[in-house]
Amino acid sequence: MAVEKEKLYRVHLMVCAGTGCVSNHAFEIKEALEKEIKRRGLEKEVKVVTTGCNGFCERGPLMVVQPGNIFYQMLTVKDIPYLVEEHLLKGRPVKKLMYQPPEEKTPVPVLSEINFFKKQVLVALRNRGLIDPEKIEDYIARDGYKALVKALTQMTPEEIIHEVTISGLRGRGGAGFPTGLKWQLVRNAISPDNEKYLVCNGDEGDPGAFMDRSILEADPHSVIEGMLIGAKAIGATQGFIYVRNEYPLAVKRILIALDQARYYGLLGHDILGTGFDFDIRVVRGAGAFVCGEETALLASIEGRLGEPRPRPPYPAEKGLWGKPTCINNVETWANIPVIIDRGGKWFASIGTATSKGTKVFSIVGKINNTGLVEVPMGITLREIIYDIGGGIPGGKKFKAVQTGGPSGGCIPAELINLPIDYESLTAAGSMMGSGGMVVMDEDTCMVDVARYFLSFTQDESCGKCTPCREGTKAMLDILTRITEGKGTEEDLGLLEELADTIKEASLCGLGKTAPNPVLTTLRYFRDEYIAHIQDKKCPAHVCRSLNVYKIDPQICFEKGHGCDVCRRNCATDAIIGSKGEAHKIDQTKCIKCGVCFDVCHFGAVKVE
Amino acid sequence: MPKLTIEELEKLREEARKTTFIREQGQFRAKINVHMGTCGLAAGARHILNAFLQEIEKRGLTDVLLTTSGCAGLCSREPMATIEIAGQAPVKYIDLTEKKVEEIFEKHIQGGEIVTAYALGIGSEKTDLS
Numbered sequence: 001m002a003v004e005k006e007k008l009y010r011v012h013l014m015v016c017a018g019t020g021c022v023s024n025h026a027f028e029i030k031e032a033l034e035k036e037i038k039r040r041g042l043e044k045e046v047k048v049v050t051t052g053c054n055g056f057c058e059r060g061p062l063m064v065v066q067p068g069n070i071f072y073q074m075l076t077v078k079d080i081p082y083l084v085e086e087h088l089l090k091g092r093p094v095k096k097l098m099y100q101p102p103e104e105k106t107p108v109p110v111l112s113e114i115n116f117f118k119k120q121v122l123v124a125l126r127n128r129g130l131i132d133p134e135k136i137e138d139y140i141a142r143d144g145y146k147a148l149v150k151a152l153t154q155m156t157p158e159e160i161i162h163e164v165t166i167s168g169l170r171g172r173g174g175a176g177f178p179t180g181l182k183w184q185l186v187r188n189a190i191s192p193d194n195e196k197y198l199v200c201n202g203d204e205g206d207p208g209a210f211m212d213r214s215i216l217e218a219d220p221h222s223v224i225e226g227m228l229i230g231a232k233a234i235g236a237t238q239g240f241i242y243v244r245n246e247y248p249l250a251v252k253r254i255l256i257a258l259d260q261a262r263y264y265g266l267l268g269h270d271i272l273g274t275g276f277d278f279d280i281r282v283v284r285g286a287g288a289f290v291c292g293e294e295t296a297l298l299a300s301i302e303g304r305l306g307e308p309r310p311r312p313p314y315p316a317e318k319g320l321w322g323k324p325t326c327i328n329n330v331e332t333w334a335n336i337p338v339i340i341d342r343g344g345k346w347f348a349s350i351g352t353a354t355s356k357g358t359k360v361f362s363i364v365g366k367i368n369n370t371g372l373v374e375v376p377m378g379i380t381l382r383e384i385i386y387d388i389g390g391g392i393p394g395g396k397k398f399k400a401v402q403t404g405g406p407s408g409g410c411i412p413a414e415l416i417n418l419p420i421d422y423e424s425l426t427a428a429g430s431m432m433g434s435g436g437m438v439v440m441d442e443d444t445c446m447v448d449v450a451r452y453f454l455s456f457t458q459d460e461s462c463g464k465c466t467p468c469r470e471g472t473k474a475m476l477d478i479l480t481r482i483t484e485g486k487g488t489e490e491d492l493g494l495l496e497e498l499a500d501t502i503k504e505a506s507l508c509g510l511g512k513t514a515p516n517p518v519l520t521t522l523r524y525f526r527d528e529y530i531a532h533i534q535d536k537k538c539p540a541h542v543c544r545s546l547n548v549y550k551i552d553p554q555i556c557f558e559k560g561h562g563c564d565v566c567r568r569n570c571a572t573d574a575i576i577g578s579k580g581e582a583h584k585i586d587q588t589k590c591i592k593c594g595v596c597f598d599v600c601h602f603g604a605v606k607v608e
Numbered sequence: 609m610p611k612l613t614i615e616e617l618e619k620l621r622e623e624a625r626k627t628t629f630i631r632e633q634g635q636f637r638a639k640i641n642v643h644m645g646t647c648g649l650a651a652g653a654r655h656i657l658n659a660f661l662q663e664i665e666k667r668g669l670t671d672v673l674l675t676t677s678g679c680a681g682l683c684s685r686e687p688m689a690t691i692e693i694a695g696q697a698p699v700k701y702i703d704l705t706e707k708k709v710e711e712i713f714e715k716h717i718q719g720g721e722i723v724t725a726y727a728l729g730i731g732s733e734k735t736d737l738s
Contacts, residue, residue, distance in 0.1 A: 005623075008626065008661060008665035009627070009630070009661075010630070010661050010674045012628075012630060012631055014631065044658065045657065045661065066631040067630045067675060069633060089644070090644055090645065090649070091645075091677045091678050092678055112633070130632075131628075137620065137623075138628060140620055140621045140624050141625045141629075143621075144621075145617060263610050264611070264620075265610060266612070272612060272613060272614050272617060273613045274614075
């Protein structure tokens, strides 16, 4: 792996190669750019650089032209010849490929002027879009491994822990345990042979969450550097990165990064000639959700079945192979170099009284700007959903947001001004979790949402303890019954009773938090449960077995002239009528599949 | 140079910055804007652009930014470039050749002394990057 001397180019085209853009053909864009640049004889002036996730996934494939910070979006291979000719050959940025906010007449050329990016504060994602994650030199150019030098040469382990403690950093994986305190516990723990371990938890499993994946893909060295600093602080010589095998790009980039770090002697023996030894191994998880729980994760690294065990003893005391082990999440590790470099006080100046710094969220669901954002703690839900997220598509009403994945809960629209931090989310019945945010609009049925998340946790329950194994199954049965219109009024009380027991008696975090989506929807949307049970109606028309489809004869005849499309598409011959006359649905044959509703061009099919 | 010492890491950082600095949004000591309209291109602006690029690379500078823009309006005197030292009025140079670029770079950008023989004038338009 010899290092070639880099040439100076006048332009770097930073093409986003995060998973989102890659699946939108970013690599084809890159090839087309390189081909066109060559054809135009610009190959000595312009370089194409692939970066990690830029964050604005909704608008991919993305490219930023530097210098100038000119942001191009939704590129296609077809656009490339024109783009190269205009912008790179003639120096005229191409307006039609820039981002144009809805309801505005002119596009916004510069990335930092776009609302999606304006309110973000990048700490963990400080290098996103600015480096090639497969080149350690790019990371080093942006002050990479500077904090490591400081930690190895100017700081004692106690001073490192002190800095992390005063930063107020708390675990970004979900529970929010103070990181400095955890490090202190592991440092103090006694190991018979002095061996201690360090683990990076990258087993991200929440539906709709991709914070850890993006960090590993976009800036793997920030995690490696964080772990190196942590290793010195707690006295470990071996670390592990546990990452899902379903994240092939993340696995690839972290392996490249580890090789490069070893090549330069930033991992291994006698790091930077300071006498400090540390190395990292990658362990690939098979995708069991429960392995994100720390004791199950440790079992999985040891090669055992990924099942949790009771705590205490906590991993800080008895972790991997019985040795004291420090486990932190990907995002937590990525914050460490900045805290050491800029100081804990600086980090603590961002955020709220109890939650310091920034938090990365993935915003998905019914939102205009799907993507990855990093915002200061204490930002309101409104700012995230409307200012950054651009609001709800199709002019629909915002109904709720699920935070913290299946372990979290839903926050209703009434709480839109809620400042987001660990405590406020817990008080609202949800939790910070790892940072997934699933936005829901008025067309979402909250009973169905609760049923979905519970079916997820029920499926992922490892089955070791009865409350979680049997309890989630019983709750799921009740919820399914309610969505089918077979619920009774006693069911709500029973759900709450089961939820309390599961929370109280389950062995690990998976079970302890599994009832949260049900409890929060019961708390904020009880009327929807009651509508399902008493009126046998689904107000959002999502639960199909409660829907009744009817054809408005007047609309069908006058607007559609009895077009007959619905009858031809009906799988059960439930629609009566022939071309030119108003149609009708035979309710005894209708299976409520909704196809007639979807195919009618005239809005004649109604749901009740 | 595998197995870095701390000094070598700092050196590597400095080297790496010489090619990646153009991605940063910071302040630059000087900005060179080569006008690349059809007129400029026809008169050889591409060679002028590359000559400036080589001057920056040769010296390993990380505080001089090279950009391009369209026609500056005085098509008969192309190739043209505007040089702006931070805090000073921009200067337009006309009828450029690679040889003149060398001299302008040395005297104006490095030495702070405007090469009046090749300059059209001082002031007026600024680059759109600030």
